[in-house]
Every structure is written in C-alpha cells, then in structure tokens.
Amino acid sequence: MSSPLTEETGSTHTEREFPGYRPQVQILNTETGEERFSENSSAPIVSAWRCNLAALSQRRNLLFTAHVNDIYVWIPSGPRQLLGSQPVMIIHPVMKEPNAPGYIDRSRPHTINHILVDDLGVDEVLLLATDSGNVTGYNVEAIFSAINRSARYGGGRPFDAHEVKPFFAEHVQLSAWGLATHKFARLIAVSANTGVITVFAFALVDDASESDDSSPSFSETSDVGGTDVLESTWVSIDSAPLLEELKKDMPHHRTRNLRLSYKGHYENIPCLSFANFELDPNGLWMVSTDILNRVFVWRVWDKLTPVKTSTYDHSRDAEEQRGWFVLPLHPRRVQQHRYKFDACGCEPRPKMMNGRMVFDVSDTVDDVIVRSNLAAQKVADEEDATISSLFMPDDIFSPSCSVHTECRPQPSNSEHNHTTLEAFEAASPAAASDSNDTNLEVPQDHEETPSHESSRLRCGITSLVEEENEQCAVDTVVDVDVLRCFVSHPCNPRFFPILHFSGSDITLDPYPLDRGARTLSRSPLRSLVEYSMFSSCDRLNLVKYLPELGIIIVASQAGGVAIITLTWQEEIGHTFRLDWLLPFPTQERADGFPTPPLMGIAASPMPGFEIPPDVPCIPRDVSPKDRMEFNHRLLNPDRTEPCDTTPPEYEASSPSELDSCTKEPNLTIPETHAYASDIYQPHETWHGYHPSRHYRLLLLFCDFTSMSYEFWHDWRR
Numbered sequence: 001m002s003s004p005l006t007e008e009t010g011s012t013h014t015e016r017e018f019p020g021y022r023p024q025v026q027i028l029n030t031e032t033g034e035e036r037f038s039e040n041s042s043a044p045i046v047s048a049w050r051c052n053l054a055a056l057s058q059r060r061n062l063l064f065t066a067h068v069n070d071i072y073v074w075i076p077s078g079p080r081q082l083l084g085s086q087p088v089m090i091i092h093p094v095m096k097e098p099n100a101p102g103y104i105d106r107s108r109p110h111t112i113n114h115i116l117v118d119d120l121g122v123d124e125v126l127l128l129a130t131d132s133g134n135v136t137g138y139n140v141e142a143i144f145s146a147i148n149r150s151a152r153y154g155g156g157r158p159f160d161a162h163e164v165k166p167f168f169a170e171h172v173q174l175s176a177w178g179l180a181t182h183k184f185a186r187l188i189a190v191s192a193n194t195g196v197i198t199v200f201a202f203a204l205v206d207d208a209s210e211s212d213d214s215s216p217s218f219s220e221t222s223d224v225g226g227t228d229v230l231e232s233t234w235v236s237i238d239s240a241p242l243l244e245e246l247k248k249d250m251p252h253h254r255t256r257n258l259r260l261s262y263k264g265h266y267e268n269i270p271c272l273s274f275a276n277f278e279l280d281p282n283g284l285w286m287v288s289t290d291i292l293n294r295v296f297v298w299r300v301w302d303k304l305t306p307v308k309t310s311t312y313d314h315s316r317d318a319e320e321q322r323g324w325f326v327l328p329l330h331p332r333r334v335q336q337h338r339y340k341f342d343a344c345g346c347e348p349r350p351k352m353m354n355g356r357m358v359f360d361v362s363d364t365v366d367d368v369i370v371r372s373n374l375a376a377q378k379v380a381d382e383e384d385a386t387i388s389s390l391f392m393p394d395d396i397f398s399p400s401c402s403v404h405t406e407c408r409p410q411p412s413n414s415e416h417n418h419t420t421l422e423a424f425e426a427a428s429p430a431a432a433s434d435s436n437d438t439n440l441e442v443p444q445d446h447e448e449t450p451s452h453e454s455s456r457l458r459c460g461i462t463s464l465v466e467e468e469n470e471q472c473a474v475d476t477v478v479d480v481d482v483l484r485c486f487v488s489h490p491c492n493p494r495f496f497p498i499l500h501f502s503g504s505d506i507t508l509d510p511y512p513l514d515r516g517a518r519t520l521s522r523s524p525l526r527s528l529v530e531y532s533m534f535s536s537c538d539r540l541n542l543v544k545y546l547p548e549l550g551i552i553i554v555a556s557q558a559g560g561v562a563i564i565t566l567t568w569q570e571e572i573g574h575t576f577r578l579d580w581l582l583p584f585p586t587q588e589r590a591d592g593f594p595t596p597p598l599m600g601i602a603a604s605p606m607p608g609f610e611i612p613p614d615v616p617c618i619p620r621d622v623s624p625k626d627r628m629e630f631n632h633r634l635l636n637p638d639r640t641e642p643c644d645t646t647p648p649e650y651e652a653s654s655p656s657e658l659d660s661c662t663k664e665p666n667l668t669i670p671e672t673h674a675y676a677s678d679i680y681q682p683h684e685t686w687h688g689y690h691p692s693r694h695y696r697l698l699l700l701f702c703d704f705t706s707m708s709y710e711f712w713h714d715w716r717r
Contacts, residue, residue, distance in 0.1 A: 021342070022579045023551060023563060025711040028696070029080035030587060033704030041085040044072060046599050046702045049104070051114035051177060051270065052542050054600025054700045058117070058611045059124050060144045063602060065700065066112035069093070071128065073143060073158075076607075081696060081708040088147055091161040093128055093136045096169040096230060100132035103175035103193055110134060113176060115600075118276075119183040121202075121673075122614040125167070127188065129176035135190050137168030169229045172198050178288065182274040184670040184677070185283030187300075191269035197262040197288060199300060200234065204254040204669045234259035243304055250301070251668055262298055264306045265290045270541060275328040275496050277547065281674035285496070285512070289323030293502055297512050308513050312500050321502035324541035325554075328496045328512070333550045334566045334574065343569035345577040348519070362522040364578045369527055372581045497566075497574040501540035501554060506564070510573035519575040528560030528581060537597040544603045546695060549713055552576070553697060557597045561699060563711065582699070583707055596702035606694040606710060609686055615676045618669065691715040 037043040044067035047053065053066040063074040063083070073089040076082065095110055102109030109132040116127045117140065124140040143164055150159035168188065178191030186202040237243055238261040246253050265288065272288035274280075286298040293313055296306035313321060337343040345364030350357055500507045504526070508519040529538050537557035544553045555561040561582040568574050605611055667675065686693065692713040699707040 022565065023549065023711045024714050025563065025580050025582075025709055027584065027587065028708040028710050029082065029706075031080075031082060031706045031708075033701075036083060036704050036706070037085045043085070043704055044068075044070070046704075047111050048597075048702070049537075050112070050599075052600045053112065053115060054602040054698065055115050055117040055126070056602040056604035056696075056698065057124060057140050057144075058119075058604050059613065060140060060610065061607050062140065062144060062147075063698065064115060064117060064126055065600065066115050066128065068108060069110040069112060069130070071112070071115070071126070073147070073161075075147075076696075076698070076708075081698065081706075083706050087158045089143065089150075089159045089161050089164075091138070091143070091164060093130075093134075093138075094166050094169050094230070095130070095132070095134045095136070097132065097134055097171040100134060100171060102131045103133075104131050114179055116179040116181070118181045119614070120181045120188065121183070121186050122618075125181065127168075127179050127181070129179050129190060131175045133172045133174050133176050133192055135168070135170050135172060135176050135179075135188075136166050137188070138164060138166050166229055168200070168232075170198075170200065170232075170234075172196070177268065177270050178272040180273045180276070180286075182276050182283040184278065184281040184674045185274075186670070187274065187283045189272050189274065189286060191265075191272050191288060193268050195263070195265045195267065195269065197265070197269065197272055197286075197298075199258075199260045199262065199286070201254065201258040201260065201283075203257050232257060237261070238304070240304060247301070254669075260300070260304065262286075262300075262304050262306075264296055264309070265294075267292050270323065271325045273327045277330045277496075278674035278678045279331070279496070281670040282668060283670065285328060287326050287328055287498055287512070289326040289500060291322040291324075293321045293323040295323065295326050295498065295500055297498075310509070312502060312505075312507055321505060322539065323500065323502055324539050325501040325543045327499045327543065327545055327552075329499055329508075329545075329566060329574070330547045330550075331496050331574065333547045334568045335550060337567055337569050340569050340572055343567040343572060343575050343577060344519070345579070348572065348575075357517045359517065359519045359572055359575065360522070361519055361575070361578075362524070364521070365524050365527065365581075368524075368578050368581055373585055499552065499566075499576070501543060503539045504556075506540065506554065506562075506576070508574065508576050510575070517573065519572065521576075521578060524562050524578050525556050525558075525560035525581070528583075529556050529558035542598060542601045544601060544697075546603060548693060549695070551711075553601060553603055555598055555601045555699070559598055559701070561601065561697075582697075582709065587707065596705075598699060599702045600700050602698045602700070603695055606696050609684075609690075609693045609695070611693075612682045612684060615673070615680045617676075618673045619676055 033043065047066070047068055050066075055064045056062070057064075061075055063076055065072045065074065069092075071091040071093060072087040073091065074083050074087050077084070093110075093112075098110075100109060102111065105111060109130075111131045112128050113131055114129045117124065118127070119125070120137075126138045126140055126143070127135065128137075129135050143161075146161065146164045147159055149163075170190075172190050172192040172194070173196075174193040176190050176192045178189070178197075180189040181187065182189075186204065188200040188202075190198050190200075192198070234257045236259050237246055243260075246258075267290045269288055269290050272286060274283055275285035275287075282301070284300055284302075286300050288296045288298070289312075290296075293311065295310045295312060297308035297310075299307050312323060335343075341347055344359070344361040345367060346361055347363075348359035348361050349363070350359050352358070495511060498509045498512055500509070504523040506521040506524060510517055510519075525538075525540075539558075540554050540556055542555035542557065545551075546553070550566040552564040552566065553561065554564060562578055563580040563582070565577045565579050566574070567577050690712070692715055694710055694712040697709040697711065699709075701707075
C-alpha cells in the first residue's frame with residue numbers, strides 16, 4: 001500500500017503505518033553543559049575511550065555516572081529530567097587491590113571503564129569495572145537509603161557516601177571491561193584484557209529448611225555478598241577436572257562461593273552477557289564478543305571452553321569490524337507480524353554469504369530518516385483505523401500457538417488485514433493472495449546456486465539448544481526457493497536469539513547454535529555520525545535492553561542513537577526493525593550539533609512508572625509443570641539421582657525418563673525465583689490509565705550536554 005505522508009513533502013511512504021506499530025517518542029529536554037555548569041561551578045572530569053559510563057535505576061529515580069574513579073549519583077528532577085550541576089552523592093569505590101596498576105593510564109589506575117545497574121537476586125545492584133582490574137558492586141537500595149538519611153538529618157550535598165558499603169569487591173588482573181549479571185542464578189561475569197572471563201557464583205544457602213519451611217532466609221535472597229567483601233573467599237574452578245568434580249555435586253553445588261574461569265578468547269573482550277531471563281533460571285547460557293568480531297557461546301555449568309564460535313564479518317564491509325556488544329534476547333518478548341515488511345521495516349533482501357542466508361534490512365534506514373524528520377516537524381500521518389494494533393507481548397504467545405509447515409503464499413502488500421499470527425494460521429490458505437515477493441532474488445554479484453535442502457526444513461528444528469538438534473548446526477547452504485514457501489520458525493520457542501553490535505553493523509542470529517539464517521543492518525547510524533569529527537569513536541557499544549517492551553536502544557559514541565524493536569515473522573523467525581533515530585534533526589543547537597562524543601546512555605521507567613520491588617518471597621515446593629522445560633539435560637549420566645530431588649535443569653530430556661518419576665522434582669532456588677517472578681504481577685498505579693509503562697532515555701555527552709526523551713507503546717490505538 002502506498003499513501004502520501006503530507007502535501008508539503010510530496011513524498012510517498014511505501015511502508016504500512018499501523019496504530020501501535022512503533023513506540024511513541026517525544027522530546028523532553030536538552031540541557032547544555034553551559035546551562036548545567038556555570039563559571040562558578042566546576043564540572044567533573046570525563047574519561048574518554050571507555051564503555052558505557054551512565055546507568056539509571058529501574059526502581060528508584062537515581063542516575064549514576066562515572067567520572068574517572070568516582071561514581072556521581074544524580075536525581076533527575078521535574079518533567080524535563082533536569083540534572084543540574086550538583087550530584088546528590090559522590091561514591092569513592094572500594095578497591096580489592098588498591099595498588100594494582102592501570103592498563104591504559106598508569107597515572108590513574110582505577111579509572112572506571114564501565115558501569116552497570118541490573119538485578120542480582122531480589123536486589124538491584126550497581127557494578128563498576130576499572131582499568132586496574134578491580135570490580136566493585138553496591139546495592140542500589142542501600143545508596144537510596146543513605147541519600148534519604150543524609151537529607152533527613154540535614155547533610156550537605158553531595159551527601160557523604162562513606163556509610164554505603166559494597167557487597168562485592170574482587171580483582172581480575174588486567175583491565176576489566178565487560179560486566180553482566182544473572183538475576184535468578186546470582187551470577188556476576190567480568191571480562192578482562194587477560195582474555196579470561198570470570199564468573200562469580202554466589203552461594204545459595206538454604207537456611208530456610210532449618211528455620212522456616214515456608215520462605216527463604218534473608219541470606220539466601222539478599223545478602224549475596226556476605227559481611228566483609230574484602231575477605232570473601234571463593235572456590236576457584238579453573239580447569240576441566242575441577243569442573244567435573246563440581247558436576248558430581250550438582251544440583252547441590254551452590255553451597256559455597258564459586259569463581260569460575262572461562263578461556264577461549266585471545267583478544268580483548270568488550271562485552272559478555274547471560275541469557276538473563278526466566279527461561280534459563282540456572283544461568284546455563286552465556287555469550288561474549290571480542291574485538292576480532294567473534295561471538296562465543298558458553299554453557300556455564302558444562303565446560304570452561306566455548307561450545308560455539310561464530311564470526312560476524314560480512315564480505316561487503318569496507319573496513320574491518322570489531323565486536324563491541326552481544327546480547328541474548330528473550331525469545332517471547334517480541335512483536336509478531338504477518339508480513340516480513342512489517343517485521344523488518346522494509347522488504348528484506350536475502351543473499352548468501354559464506355554458506356549462510358542473510359536477510360539484509362539496511363534499506364529501512366531511509367524510511368526511518370524520513371519519519372524522524374516528519375516527527376521532528378510534528379507532522380502526523382493519518383493511520384487507517386480499520387487496521388488492528390498489536391497486542392502486548394504477554395498476549396502474543398498463547399498456549400495454542402503452533403507452527404504450520406505447509407507452504408503458504410505471502411499475502412500481497414495490497415491487503416489491509418494486518419492480523420496476529422493466531423488469526424493468520426486459522427485462516428484458510430486459499431484466502432491469501434498470490435505472492436508479491438519481488439525482492440526475494442539473490443543479487444547476481446553475490447549469487448550462489450545452493451542445491452541442498454534447508455537444514456531446518458530437513459531436521460525440523462524447534463529447539464536448537466537441545467543436544468538432539470545440534471547435529472543440524474552444520475555449514476549447509478540454504479535454498480532460497482525453499483524459503484519462499486516454507487514456514488520454519490516456531491512462534492513459542494525454547495531457544496534464544498543473539499543480537500550482536502560491531503563498529504557499525506547490527507546482526508541478529510535467530511538460533512544460538514545454527515548458522516542457517518541471519519538479519520543484518522549495515523551502518524544504521526551513518527546519517528548521524530558520518531560527518532562527526534569524532535569518527536574514531538564510531539562504535540556501537542552503548543546498549544540498553546528493555547525486555548518489557550521488546551526494545552533495544554543502541555548508540556555510537558560518535559553521537560547517534562537508534563531505537564530498535566524486536567520482532568518475529570514466520571518465514572524469517574526472530575528479527576528486528578529500526579524504528580527511530582535520535583537526536584531529531586530539529587534538536588541541533590544554535591552552535592551546531594553537540595560534537596563531543598557520548599559518555600553514555602541510560603534508560604529507565606519515568607517517575608511514577610518505576611518497576612516495583614521483586615517478589616515478596618520465593619515459594620517452596622512449587623510444581624514446575626511446563627514452566628522449566630528449557631534446556632533439560634543429563635549432566636551426570638553416571639550418577640543416579642532420585643527423581644524427587646533432581647531439578648529439571650539436570651534431567652534427561654527423554655519423555656519416558658521424565659514420565660518415570662513418581663514425584664515431581666524439587667526446583668532449585670533460581671528456578672523457584674524465576675517461576676515466582678514470571679507469575680508475580682503486582683498492581684501498579686499506572687495500570688488502567690496507560691497502555692504501557694513509560695520510559696525515559698538520557699543521552700549524556702562528554703561536554704555535559706544532556707538530552708532526554710520519553711517513549712512508550714500506545715497498544716490501544
């Protein structure tokens with residue numbers, strides 16, 4: 001369908017704009033460095049060439065920024081999210097090894113490379129990694145309480161932070177960069193320039209069984225770091241024999257603090273991430289990327305070496321790409337679409353690259369630029385009210401959702417019936433019009449003539465992380481003709497996609513252990529950073545994932561920001577759509593666009609929309625049913641465990657073996673926590689008034705300019 005956007009522009013928009021299709025974005029404020037810091041107030045020092053140096057709490061109205069070796073705590077104020085010049089608190093982080101040398105700048109060894117705010121257990125924590133290899137963690141609620149106490153007793157700003165004690169302080173030798181947590185499994189992962197990834201697994205002490213059978217103890221859920229973090233002891237697991245000994249105690253292996261070392265990278269590792277969602281409660285899966293643009297997939301409790309290595313170089317890249325960020329995605333927090341065009345923002349162009357089918361969606365940038373210009377000029381496009389809007393993510397994946405493997409022609413772009421997948425599958429195939437996929441040809445300059453059957457078509461993969469399906473992860477080429485009509489991607493999957501960011505490109509792999517298909521967007525921020533005087537900072541290493549809305553915010557340190565929506569379409573599977581580019585063109589200052597690079601980006605719920613505290617208690621003796629079917633595997637085939645004590649994570653995946661159990665297995669603490677979090681739906685004040693939670697985005701430039709935005713989904717429109 002083609003419709004004019006405005007009479008003024010005279011342009012046409014080939015994309016079907018549906019109500020609720022994209023997140024709504026509005027500008028809140030631009031606060032320049034000159035406005036924040038006058039001649040009478042000195043600005044803090046900002047480090048260059050680091051990772052993200054800004055983070056917002058998801059539960060409290062607190063912004064954290066790193067300035068050399070200190071953490072500044074701010075309270076954004078008012079609807080415009082003003083920061084001003086005065087932080088409410090300055091934290092001088094505790095160092096495990098205060099005499100450790102620096103790697104980049106020996107004169108400032110404890111310069112902070114990266115900060116992260118995320119959940120760990122039932123708590124929200126602030127983690128920081130330094131150039132000296134020191135890693136320190138603070139409880140966000142402890143910081144918030146200290147600020148309130150200081151204000152109540154009339155303390156001067158910035159408030160004294162000496163009473164705020166870290167719950168975690170460790171050292172990983174050379175410069176530390178990557179940081180990650182796993183909420184349910186209570187894991188902290190750190191990458192260092194040694195090429196080693198260190199995973200700290202906190203002990204899960206089950207004192208509740210001795211005192212109160214109905215709820216866990218405080219030590220089990222909150223006090224993960226103990227009382228004296230500088231004297232904490234860890235059992236080191238740094239070799240295959242030691243890991244094999246640990247496996248013998250599974251699933252009862254978390255009675256002590258564990259320090260596990262993973263080796264396989266031989267270059268610097270800017271980023272690592274867990275599959276940090278309830279489908280992987282025990283923290284089995286981890287991914288990492290290095291500056292050689294490789295991605296490693298790890299099974300944390302299986303082996304200390306990677307189970308899969310992938311390269312993310314693409315043959316048409318003009319320059320060498322480096323890996324900067326990688327993220328496993330929640331496979332069910334996505335928008336579902338009937339049409340490839342709607343899922344990708346353009347008609348994806350399939351092409352064969354090194355035996356892999358790559359869906360190139362780079363063309364969507366042109367439409368986004370047009371839309372961003374129009375949004376900045378407040379020109380509204382009238383949308384067809386007869387087209388149904390998408391549902392919230394929880395409504396998309398119904399228990400009855402199934403996968404059909406028969407051939408169905410793609411409905412033409414002239415149809416107006418934008419429906420959910422359930423309605424599409426219920427419709428008669430005869431109701432669909434003939435295919436209008438005119439862009440599905442392989443370009444002649446890069447054409448291959450594959451003759452093999454699609455690997456997923458042949459193997460019928462629906463759960464690629466399972467061992468019985470790993471044989472399908474082969475280097476077979478994919479037949480483009482097969483992809484024209486074959487529906488191969490399950491809508492309710494038991495695996496996770498991987499999103500990767502290099503210097504300029506965005507890549508998504510729908511399957512973690514397969515090389516059959518991939519979505520690629522080349523240089524989506526080129527229009528924003530092409531003429532930046534800080535082109536050396538043009539790297540996509542500032543990333544914030546908001547699973548609730550299925551949105552990724554990614555920025556280049558050179559100054560451009562993209563808002564991406566995670567989507568699914570049955571012929572492509574999991575993919576993504578570029579929705580907005582920031583800053584908007586009308587936000588150029590009188591003296592030009594803010595030329596200094598970004599020191600960091602931060603996103604969190606708007607005040608009044610904060611995420612509520614975690615589950616009030618972790619239940620005991622819950623029935624797993626189908627909740628914990630993710631990654632069943634027999635880790636100890638030589639050891640006999642009674643069925644009533646072995647959690648699903650360590651069971652065989654054979655239905656006959658599962659059915660042979662006379663009693664339902666008890667769940668591990670991470671599994672019960674994940675189960676409780678998945679079903680815990682507390683009432684929030686905005687329910688019934690707003691269709692989705694409202695989020696804010698702060699862009700913090702090195703000249704202290706702050707740009708703020710508000711965004712949300714208008715699902716009801």
